[in-house]
Amino acid sequence: MELINGNEIATAIVAELKEEVSQLKGESPCITFIRVGEDPASVSYVNKKNKIAAEIGMIPKLELLPLDVSQADLFAKIDALNADPSVHGILIQAPLPSHIDEVETFRRVSPQKDVDGFHTENIGKICQEDETGFVACTPAGIMELLSRSSVPLNGKHVVVLGRSLIVGKPVALLAMQKQSWANATVTVCHSRTADLPSITKQADVLIAAIGKPEFVTKGMVKPGAVIIDVGINRVEDSSRKSGYRLVGDVNFAEVSPIASQITPVPGGVGPMTVAMLMKNTLKAFKLAQN
Numbered sequence: 001m002e003l004i005n006g007n008e009i010a011t012a013i014v015a016e017l018k019e020e021v022s023q024l025k026g027e028s029p030c031i032t033f034i035r036v037g038e039d040p041a042s043v044s045y046v047n048k049k050n051k052i053a054a055e056i057g058m059i060p061k062l063e064l065l066p067l068d069v070s071q072a073d074l075f076a077k078i079d080a081l082n083a084d085p086s087v088h089g090i091l092i093q094a095p096l097p098s099h100i101d102e103v104e105t106f107r108r109v110s111p112q113k114d115v116d117g118f119h120t121e122n123i124g125k126i127c128q129e130d131e132t133g134f135v136a137c138t139p140a141g142i143m144e145l146l147s148r149s150s151v152p153l154n155g156k157h158v159v160v161l162g163r164s165l166i167v168g169k170p171v172a173l174l175a176m177q178k179q180s181w182a183n184a185t186v187t188v189c190h191s192r193t194a195d196l197p198s199i200t201k202q203a204d205v206l207i208a209a210i211g212k213p214e215f216v217t218k219g220m221v222k223p224g225a226v227i228i229d230v231g232i233n234r235v236e237d238s239s240r241k242s243g244y245r246l247v248g249d250v251n252f253a254e255v256s257p258i259a260s261q262i263t264p265v266p267g268g269v270g271p272m273t274v275a276m277l278m279k280n281t282l283k284a285f286k287l288a289q290n
């Protein structure tokens, strides 16, 4: 079994981006984060993205809004950033408070600055295989992990567990694209899928994104399969100072001995998501120059 090291691959991408940004003349790419409220996980995610953007040589900016911000005020902020030519990428940190319509908020961001890839236009561009669009960071990161780990998809059976808008659906669309780096036969499973193990056992590449700790067991996997574990789940662990540990959607101890390649959790898909956000920001910057 070979471990797919997301930390190492993400670090290489960040170094490549840093090199590319250092060659730019004049303006630098600017990403603006909008954070609503003080949710500790959101604070930590935004801080991390902010730090990596700065490390690459981009200009990170932070807009903090109170938890009780109205939808109108949030939209006014987004409109102002859309109109500001010095801002190339806009990221609205989810989750948003329940009085805010998340889908409408993501749609408010200019598609040209939508570095999260959640705008309807960018989701549509994946279907049309239009490379001027922005692909959501986690699915883009999964495809990059597979390609940099020399996993061929052409003609292979990719089984995706989960059909969410941010992971399952876009990664399925990417894997089935009519491109030499894709061309997979894709099956998408969800909570209503009957006899899940009979399908997952057919997978040459199994992508698990369901948010259920250690759900995928040895009996659900074909020996020699490549396993991409997207899940990030907290499970109680009294032996740790934090009181919990992170596990994926795959039972790593059981599945890793029979997999040919597998991503760990943490250290697999997670770090790729931030790296791809930075890649999208550089792309937005370049598109804005044309």
Ligand code: NDP
Pocket (backbone or CB within 6 Å): 138, 161, 162, 163, 164, 165, 166, 167, 168, 189, 190, 191, 192, 193, 196, 209, 210, 211, 212, 230, 231, 232, 233, 269, 270, 271, 273
């Ligand atoms: P969602 O909750 O939006 O979607 C979960 C999907 O899994 C749904 O389609 C659901 O089916 C399906 N599902 C749930 N239970 C089962 C089951 N028992 N059998 C088959 N399918 C099932 O989750 P996300 O896509 O947002 O996230 C999935 C996981 O990935 C989470 O652990 C999340 O933390 C992690 N994640 C990690 C990221 C990273 O950077 N590494 C980024 C984003 C997410 P149905 O549609 O029928 O309800």
